[in-house]
């Protein structure tokens with residue numbers, strides 16, 4: 001059907017920007033769900049409305065930024081992003097923010113350059129706003145660098161000259177920077193989008209150079225050798241070639257690279273208990289194995305091509321460190337990604353807040369690599385690259401430094417086999433969830449069910465312990481499950497902490513470079529693991545409190561029923577019977593409204609709906625408070641200001657009870673009334689505290705109550721007292737009053753209670769049924785009581801101990817044999833639904849795995865060594 005003419009006009013009048021999630025994205029499914037959960041599609045067309053609307057720029061940018069953030073999430077951000085369920089498309093990380101802002105900028109630039117959108121001024125206004133956002137973001141992340149003036153830069157200047165002779169252009173100056181060797185600072189103010197450095201393709205060192213060397217015919221015949229290994233072997237020889245075209249470049253390289261691969265024994269010892277220890281060992285063993293495959297055979301067979309003195313193990317390791325710490329991945333014009341050395345660009349240091357994110361694509365128009373700024377860099381400021389989204393352990397192993405600042409990629413991977421995950425079989429391997437943890441200070445959500453820990457990890461443990469449970473709730477069974485999950489995690493992290501605490505650390509100040517780095521790394525690991533232990537512990541306290549509250553509620557409910565049932569005769573004769581019924585009923589209405597509100601909040605319903613529920617809860621709470629107050633007023637005929645604190649209320653009541661019953665009541669009656677009001681009071685204060693907390697979190701006005709004047713209070717008291725004479729008439733009257741106090745949402749519940757009320761009053765037979773149900777309830781309390789013991793006692797510890805013992809056995813074993821490559825993999829196996837919970841075991845795989853073998857419990861990180869290729873592979877993926 002043709003759109004109406006007015007719509008047509010509107011469509012051509014406005015123009016749109018399309019933000020699209022690539023179907024090739026390895027995390028397509030997750031991102032698609034996240035987009036949809038936030039009301040966007042994977043191909044979202046954002047219409048650029050006319051500027052007549054006052055907030056149009058910020059509104060449009062907000063939408064675009066929310067979508068772009070999701071599109072640019074990486075695996076780690078996606079994994080941890082689920083923690084913050086309340087603000088799903090807020091800021092994720094500096095990297096993500098700069099990526100998202102730049103992607104919008106380039107979309108706007110494309111629209112401007114194609115000229116398709118006739119609203120050029122609209123596009124330009126948006127562009128300026130986004131550039132300003134990028135600048136503001138950059139201003140918050142300026143890294144302070146100290147330039148060391150004393151070091152000579154003769155070789156570096158020669159290289160710059162050589163580069164310029166070949167067509168290199170730069171707006172950067174090479175300097176020595178304290179703590180990181182050479183670095184590049186901006187010679188002038190550079191804005192977002194500007195090119196800081198342009199390297200002609202002709203000076204890039206890549207495998208192409210091997211192909212034209214005398215080595216190639218030999219290497220071509222060598223089975224299973226990768227092109228990366230070929231170029232590494234080439235560089236070992238070229239370094240010593242006096243006539244090399246790249247001599248000026250090789251002259252600038254250090255004699256020794258201080259990376260983790262060169263760590264000495266003391267540094268390795270200092271790394272005891274960390275995953276890094278195993279990683280470095282594995283990496284070195286892998287390299288040694290590769291070296292042994294090639295040498296001395298190549299030297300023996302081709303002594304002229306591979307002179308023995310140039311191909312020692314030490315030289316090989318030097319070359320590996322060069323390529324690991326200095327190479328970049330470059331997309332060649334024919335679409336192939338190759339690992340290259342890029343002279344001059346190799347002076348750029350890494351930062352968690354980089355200026356340059358993308359630099360690895362050959363510009364075919366200029367036949368050069370352009371290093372364009374994704375955020376501005378002021379004159380004199382160090383210009384940083386991103387080497388990749390690397391953890392500190394990766395940066396330490398392959399680059400030999402720990403970055404300044406809080407590294408969001410400092411994760412501890414966990415090897416968890418989740419057979420309960422119905423997703424696992426059907427989805428593609430790229431979507432396989434790698435479980436991990438990081439410092440819980442990164443998380444904004446430390447509430448119950450989150451605890452600052454990653455939700456996917458918690459969910460895996462939840463599924464194991466309660467396979468049928470799909471939603472988080474404040475129900476006791478769910479809380480018990482939470483308790484067990486946290487107990488298990490606490491025990492695992494506690495165990496890691498013990499490993500890290502093992503042994504004395506050398507004094508950092510008196511140590512060599514490697515020991516200093518090792519100690520610094522271990523401190524970082526301790527900080528991470530300690531935050532995990534603390535968060536589990538805090539989570540356990542939260543769960544325990546919630547559990548106790550819900551338990552107390554149940555006990556109270558049963559107690560109240562018992563009070564009514566067991567001493568019904570007494571209650572019936574009691575002057576307060578009907579009034580108590582009324583108060584109990586309004587407390588029930590409040591409880592029901594409270595549960596609805598809690599559930600819907602957790603389900604993240606729309607703010608309007610939640611507001612409505614919160615108003616209803618407030619009304620129900622107000623009614624309960626009001627009736628409780630009136631009940632007490634009716635009891636002791638004493639004025640108590642409405643809105644008085646609940647504990648004061650209780651004290652008042654107790655005082656009044658003592659006074660009024662002193663001469664005309666027995667202790668049982670007093671105790672019964674006191675018990676009753678205490679139970680109601682606790683219920684009210686719990687609900688009120690929750691509401692207040694949510695109001696203060698959301699910055700809303702504090703709770704407001706309907707204030708009754710004294711006459712109204714008296715009227716209510718009289719009304720309540722009147723109910724003793726005629727139960728039925730009081731009930732009818734109450735029904736008339738109720739619509740003012742009750743919400744529509746809890747009406748059904750109210751009506752059921754009304755029936756119950758009449759029913760209770762009807763006959764003794766019904767009360768014997770009630771008593772029966774009370775007995776049933778009590779036994780469920782007993783069961784629940786046992787669950788408490790389970791949470792803290794032997795049963796849970798039994799399970800936990802299984803893990804602890806096995807982790808201990810395994811880790812002790814690993815510690816003894818850390819220098820051996822043949823340690824087994826340790827996995828947490830999450831059994832499927834049919835299996836018993838106590839099958840949560842740490843299974844020790846006795847079969848030694850070759851390169852893929854995993855270190856104790858913590859996941860092996862460097863599974864990337866491609867065993868099939870039998871080659872050195874470089875991990876610094878730069879794109």
Ligand SMILES: C[S@@+](CC[C@H](N)C(=O)[O-])C[C@H]1O[C@@H](n2cnc3c(N)ncnc32)[C@H](O)[C@@H]1O
Pocket residue numbers: 179180181182183325326346347348349350351398399400401402403404
């Ligand atoms: C590509 S090079 C960068 C230039 C190097 N600074 C130099 O003098 O040759 C990579 C090496 O620089 C150092 N580096 C890079 N970023 C660093 C940082 N943020 N802090 C400390 N050292 C850093 C590390 O030694 C790393 O192996």
